[in-house]
Amino acid sequence: MPHIVVDAGHGGHDSGAQGFGHKEKDINLRVAQKVSARLRKLGFQVTELRPDDTFVGSASERGRKVAEIQPDFAISIHANSSGGTGKFAGAEIIVPLAKSVARFEYPLREKFAELNNFRMIFSKESKTQNLREREINPETLRFTRTYDAIDYYGIIREARKGGVNLDIIEMFYIDNEGDLYTFLNQEDEYVEAIVYALCQAFDMKYSRGRNASDGGESIDIKQSQHEAQRSSFPYSHGNNGVTHLQSYQPLMSSSYGYRTSSYASVYPSIYPALVQSTVHRYPSRRI
Numbered sequence: 001m002p003h004i005v006v007d008a009g010h011g012g013h014d015s016g017a018q019g020f021g022h023k024e025k026d027i028n029l030r031v032a033q034k035v036s037a038r039l040r041k042l043g044f045q046v047t048e049l050r051p052d053d054t055f056v057g058s059a060s061e062r063g064r065k066v067a068e069i070q071p072d073f074a075i076s077i078h079a080n081s082s083g084g085t086g087k088f089a090g091a092e093i094i095v096p097l098a099k100s101v102a103r104f105e106y107p108l109r110e111k112f113a114e115l116n117n118f119r120m121i122f123s124k125e126s127k128t129q130n131l132r133e134r135e136i137n138p139e140t141l142r143f144t145r146t147y148d149a150i151d152y153y154g155i156i157r158e159a160r161k162g163g164v165n166l167d168i169i170e171m172f173y174i175d176n177e178g179d180l181y182t183f184l185n186q187e188d189e190y191v192e193a194i195v196y197a198l199c200q201a202f203d204m205k206y207s208r209g210r211n212a213s214d215g216g217e218s219i220d221i222k223q224s225q226h227e228a229q230r231s232s233f234p235y236s237h238g239n240n241g242v243t244h245l246q247s248y249q250p251l252m253s254s255s256y257g258y259r260t261s262s263y264a265s266v267y268p269s270i271y272p273a274l275v276q277s278t279v280h281r282y283p284s285r286r287i
């Protein structure tokens with residue numbers, strides 16, 4: 001069976017990015033736990049690099065751990081931030097320069113694009129810090145170009161030294177209110193997107209779970225605590241009086257099989273300029 005390492009980015013004293021009362025480390029952990037449970041249910045072997053709210057090492061240290069574990073593939077789950085500016089929105093996938101698992105990245109890009117906006121697949125060179133946007137040939141499901149350089153991102157670089165491919169998944173921008181709530185409104189759809197793409201990549205049969213805790217006894221308790229928390233805290237932002245409870249509620253009663261509104265329709269009038277100016281759908285731009 002395919003062996004996947006799932007890393008929940010940050011943890012413990014390292015909160016990661018923050019936005020509108022949400023900490024990245026919590027969201028990463030929640031998604032990683034759900035993804036892991038679903039993968040196990042579908043027949044994958046899963047190693048959770050950070051199964052709880054503790055700090056398990058720097059990015060490079062995590063990469064070295066991944067290399068030691070020697071899985072078939074690894075993912076590190078994150079939420080993005082543009083330094084609190086809220087300037088950007090959408091998902092990104094960061095891949096190794098030289099190698100890739102395009103059979104994972106391609107379907108993931110498609111699924112993320114359905115949920116919200118997809119910004120780009122890219123890698124970065126360590127020396128020059130050059131950003132390399134990657135294009136996938138849909139026929140061959142390979143990147144049209146690969147780069148012979150050292151990866152900038154420590155977790156990718158160190159995993160590669162052990163011959164393991166690892167992708168960083170930046171699901172959305174936590175400092176962009178619209179992006180954050182679009183994610184929260186369809187969190188389990190993001191989980192399914194990742195699970196579906198992994199099934200595609202490893203020729204595993206994909207079937208949809210009934211709810212978020214399906215297949216994961218280990219997350220039942222945390223899950224229900226979390227649900228209770230969510231019930232008592234309807235997502236809303238105080239300063240403009242717009243409540244998100246309405247769009248959030250269906251997700252609580254029926255986690256799957258329900259498509260909530262996308263970014264543009266949840267925020268038709270609040271962020272029109274933002275949608276126009278900073279959000280672009282894939283393919284976005286060439287670097």
Ligand SMILES: [Zn+2]
Nearest residue numbers: 009016078079
């Ligand atoms: Zn992060």
